[in-house]
Amino acid sequence: MTELESWYERENGQYLLAGTRKAVAGVLDTAFGYHLLQTGCSRGHALFSDSPINHRIYAAEQAGDQITLLASADELPLESDSVDTVIAHHTLDFAGNPHQVLREIQRVLTPQGHLLIVGFNPHSLLGLNTWLRGMSRNSLWHRHKSVSESRLTDWLHLLGCEVQDTVRLGMLPLAGRGALRRALVRVDNWSQRHNLPGGGIYILHAIKQVSAVHRPRRQWQLRREQLISLVPKPAAAPTPYRPSRIGSARRDRSREGEV
Template sequence: MGECNDILTELESWYRTPLGQSLYRGLQDQLEPLLETTFGYHLVQVGCSREQPLFCSSRIRHQLYIAEAPGARIGLQARADELPLESDSVDVLIAHHSLEFTEDPHAVLRELHRVLTPQGHLLLVGFNPWSLLALNHSLRAAAGNPLWRARTAVSRGRLLDWLRLLGCEAQGSDFLLPLPVASGEGRLARLARRGNHWSEAHQLPFGSLYLVHAIKQVAGRVRPLRLARTRPALMGIKVGKPAPTPTPRGGNVAACVPIPARGDAVAAATKSRDSAV
């Protein structure tokens, strides 16, 4: 827990720098239209920072901020891979660098998927490993910076594959601020803003941050079609009338030759044989 607190402190300090503030404002601007069009009862933000709430533009009333260390804005202290929340209970979930400062990012993603409601919205924010900012972070990690040495790079493509395996449907993704220059009025800052606007408009995959929007899909139970039971139709074959019983002429039934009983037939056969002898 002590190491986690150190990472939290380092990341919060980085976000307080001019460059971090510029990225934070750009991320808020990108999230605002998404949060304004998502509805539900519960919104949760999970991340490795206690000072960057990203849900201010949401209309959902119940908003919960979760982090591993206590803080003034933190409503619940918990690990991202062990959230004390019921399954299928969160309508909108914002994961701010939740997958990058953990030993098992896939386990964290499974936990986020567990607490999300069916058709719930998952918004994932991460550092793009294929950016100028990531190159700067790698150089600092090689120099011994504890924050960037603790980071696990998770690319957007890898994240989309994980979401697909979990049954989440990606609604879109964006790259933010490919030129990591702090806001200002100098010539370099103006050129960087123009370059960032052009790159974001064409969605070049070199932004400092990526934002992935996914929806949790749950396979519904398909009710099988009920086949109507129909009786097979009979073939149209006419049945003939039964043949009449032969009767003697004149209708005298008594004149018919009776069928002898078994004993009478044997006696008649013996008498006929004796006469022949």
């Protein structure tokens, strides 16, 4: 179990995970297509259970019970313009090159495809907490580099993706019991209704408007044989039966001989 997976198993993590699933489900209800992909380093927290898409790929660098594809997010073995919905669950937060990861996600996403990015807000109390965890040289949190909403929006614009909406969760960390806990939950619900920018986690929804951003031709040709094609291909139309002219001529001559 990774440190992020362990964090999500705690009470505060479970609360934020439930809120994330609810926000993601609101988009998935209207995101149709053939293929869905979720990436990230949290392997036991699938967010696509409410999706109407039947073919779902759960990709991670390490094996897990729910993982169906072992792959790095910055080099996905999938054809360009082949995935209808992509969920990036903290994928950018722990990437060595988050911009390259975003380019790769944009490449595999179909035009008009839906992109959901879940990330830690660096300008929040939770963002400060994750930064402090990184100072401890922890194997996972030390790699943590949150991408702000404003920077992410700029990157998406350059890649031809249009931001539709952003949901923010966890303005205040849950603490205490009883009346204090209920008060903190009410404050967090109030901040969500007013979409305040101080949430610890953001769920950004964008739609791809352009075709894939391809890599240099030579590099692309070297990888092409390794790519998995997901695009459904139409079946060949059946050829109508037409009797052979040679056979018809032979039958005509045989009939003349009988006469």
